[in-house]
Amino acid sequence: MQNNHQTTVLDEAQAIAHANHPNPYGFLGLHANDKGYLQINTFLPDAMQVSLLDEKGKVVAKLDKLDDSGFFSKTTRRKKRFSYQLNVKTEQGERIITDPFACSPVLDDLDIYLFNEGKHKKLYQKLGAHCVEHDGVKGVTFAVWAPNASHVAVVGEFNHWDGRLHPMRKRLECGIWEIFIAENSAYSPVTAGGHYKFEVKDSNGNLLALKADPYGVQAQMRPDTSSVISAEVEFDWNDHHWMNSRQLRNDKSSPISIYELHLGSWQRDHNNEFLNYRDIAERLIPYTLDMGFTHIQLMPVSEFPYDGSWGYQPVGLFAPTARFGSAEDFKYFVQACHNAGLGLLIDWVPGHFPIDEHGLAKFDGTCLFEHEDLRKGFHPDWNTLIYNYGRTEVANFLRASAMHWLDTYHVDGIRVDAVASMLYLDYSRNDGEWIPNEYGGNENLEAVAFLKEFNEELYADYPGAFSVAEESTSWPGVSRPTSDGGLGFGYKWNMGWMNDSLAYMKRDPIYRQHHHNELSFGLVYAFDENFVLPLSHDEVVHGKGSILTRMPGDEWQQFANLRAYYGFMWTHPGKKLLFMGCEFGQRAEWNFEQGLDWHLLENDNHHGVQQLIKDLNHLYKSMPALHQLDCEKDGFDWVDHDNAEQSIYSFVRYGRDGTNPVLVVCNFTPTVQHAFRLGTPKAGYHREIFNSDAAIYGGSNVGNPLGAQSNNTPWQGRDDSIEITVPPLATVIFELQG
Template identity: 55%
Template structure:
């Protein structure tokens, strides 16, 4: 028999209230030098200690009186510490296990220091659940940050979800808890069970740094091995830096994986990651896009949030497969010459009890005051960006997607909601900053630091901000006071131009400025022109259904608008379904209406978008100077009476300029004279009114030659036919 345990200590172990079970369980040296082993295994009848290598029986442990499930015993001799394992029996069954309390710490001093300091750039390699080997024994190392918890346990299908079985070791003042659990393998389900500072049991928590999750509505984390992929995209990774420059063509296809395409023969299930790797990648490449952008794929419990309320920031959603399956999608995109961008949500998180909300019983990730820590628009919580550990958690997550999954870009959601403390709040519902202002200084500092960190580690990627205010310098370098993003979504352009397009053509002359106003600030940021998912939901209707007129005019309007967009300065983004004229508003619960492509108007729309992408990518004047005023010149931006817009796009020296003419009335204009900056022949490169696209066939086949007749302030001009509800592209092919 061993020296008797203090009854309170034994009771705390049995009740799962002991904050440091490693000081009690496992092997310990007693005052007389003998070796004692103590274990806690409820629901077993017998516990034996075996020598790990030889299997020799070292001791049969005795039940501890008054502490059901606890066993202890003295090992033979005083030969020092033993390498041992356990043989457990219940009735006629017996099995062998390693004792988790026989193993020491895994986290090193450097990890602990960086975690405590909040500067661990690869935090996910220290925290989370990692398959590893300890002293020749395979298992999983679990680690989690919970500084205000009185006790943290890992529970799962490997210990009957019993929080008393694997209580973790606290690592000093950092608030990190860890344990190596032998025998746990990939695919194991787990959560963390915590007692708050007052000893109250909290709801079971998913791992904040978990790499996998159960299929919703189940909420457990899943052990996943991140180290098994051999990447085959070296060619892409070596050259992608060039594809993300502001002087390169960027045309993004935005996709919600769950509703892009479904399998009707299998109850309408969504495609898997690997099926998307085949079908989505081939389609986007064929359509001429340069990038695919995915709505958030971090694990999210509520499908109706489309991923914008994530719980598992480090876990690709299990709806479509495993992390390894998601890597296959990324790799397929790269193999087809496509970049892959994901929407990233550091702006808020949901209140689900298994998530980050009051994770250790305190406002750990969020602010305690709802005036700072609650989003009324989305019923979500706001991260405490001023806490170094929280900022580290988020910035490391950004790097995680770039490094573990070779993601090419992060589009940061809801940046405006992060920048301002009064966002969507009434007077009295928000707290001013230290200077009395409305700016969220901590969030601003976080965004700058995030961009600095990810670009320093991966200068060949891009970050994009969804930001809808006039906050200055969103895409300016941080050393000049900017936020450091590579690009900013031009929400003002989107809102203004869609309002204009929704007007009946007869009234458009009264709203002419909505199409021209964007050029007043077009070069203040590195802009992306987004026709995103937000424009085809919540009763807004699809892009096609929002166009005025009969069916022919609706298609013509949308074709003309797409032409206007591709001729306008700024990179391009189009949400799925828009490219073939989806009639119905987007529904995340069902597939796009691919059957519409059996109808010629929809096929024509699809051909147009494909050809616009081809023209755009192959015409430097349409992208090289996107962010510079010298790349754009109005020819006539003031013809409100006829709702005609004309302008020239220019590239670097030596590149042929492009003339773009948009007519937003159903009236064909014959003999229409337009000034051009240079003499020579102007080829008609693309006409959205071409019969191939479903148009009326009005245009200028073969192009036109400029004459020395001045117009619109230009020494030369051309006389053209301007098709109805159409955009036409001309490019200079001959010099003077």
């Protein structure tokens, strides 16, 4: 008959064998019994024999196998604790292992304090999986936040995905579960490249779907969904010159012209397969430089399960997607951009996350990352879940993910997706489908506080980096400092300009005179924010057609309209963003499943548009008047915005004192205007430096090759004026040389 002590041990062993022991670290390993003697307990289902070794490798005791599940135990004659290992014999042979239940905690007191405060800036260095040396032994630490779980274990190839073998220690102070597994402690080595997930049971002991690591820095290639242990090899960064100079390059007085692209469909290989980050770098960077862009912006590269989401429904906010290679490959890509003189922005998605069962949804059986009330926690537009920004641990998780890209990967900017959906509680909701804030309003005060803190941390800790908001409403002060009551972003996408200008351009020129203010209205608010003018991927999908096919008329007029429009955009106040393919007049809508239609460049019209964008970027960078005061009202002055009858706009752009102004004339009808008189702010010679109707771009070559000399004929409220030829459907730029 078994004694009561052995009955208790066997009861606890059964709890271990069923993965429902409430405190495995309090039972497994070496512990003093009620008489003060050290007792060793271990669960090793494959073992035939287990011996306890002291720090010198001497056998202290041979353990007894107490049941068929693989539980071994032995009470020693020692009372003083000592370092130990286990000698394990199986059918495959004999090995010495480090017992994970003998290892010290992973997180220290400061980690826990900062986590509870929501202020752990380097949380990605502690949670997740990390190859380290711990207690003098090489291995991997695992840590995950699941405060309401009754059981969490790390499972993977190294333990045959058996959740009984590596149950984790719950840190009651914070709800984080942790374990250190030495290289020599598992059934097969725990090393870089190994696949793993977390086995989680809810508070009632119900087993959930296996969860990928929220802090995982590498993941399997879809459709597989496991996290991958990363070697985290120290990368030999040599982009110091760029990092030390980028503050000036990213300043609002500097030229910023952004080439936005989707890595999976810019170009593909001959089998229509993805290119590696390194291969993309070799092709993309020289092309972007040749085109004259200053920055590249990537649609989301955080790991995501479904290609059709384009990355906007991520499950791995800390992991570069495996579609294009490893984390080290991505670092190579970033460094290649910097060493070529290009800045790099990434899209970041803190507004929502998908419902995939291996992701964050009900991570520990409760709505841990999301709101429980669907009126706050569910996005009806995208069938996704909304983060609970008011929960300090969630806000810390999100901020840490953004800073991880700035810190670990040296990216220069974070473009925050769908900010409007974060700011408004009634976003895309009808009455009764949302919950007002504490003051009865529709503002999401928790999201506002989160965005402010995100921006404050970014600008304080990463000099030269900047943030951009995709925000489609009139929320005030999006790009104003938080000290002035703003949200603290560096820039905001000018969605109003984009919508109005495209609406105008798609109209037949005959009718444009009746909608003249669609192009001029943007200047009413052009300096309320630090704007980026975006022609992004959103404008070339979902049946909208390409930018080219939005233009009216026959083929010649379509291209002429497009060239004139780009000329207007590049001379309009605000930084520039253009989606891939638009720079050469891609005719088809963007298709994420194949590369761009590069063969179109064999056509003179498409090649002409490409040359036009090159020249516009060169002018934008080389002419201070076109970029220095992009975000200040002193940099712009209308000459005439009332000429609706002829659909002609004219304005002046200024730089700082001592720079030559430029005069811009845009004609949005196919009618040539001869002897067109225009007031000018500066007497002297006006040199034509750009004409979108030039033959090199595919135009009719009407213009002012000899420039224009002003005379003292007062016109349009100015003392001097010039007389020019205005080409059809064209933008013309003059440099004023007094």
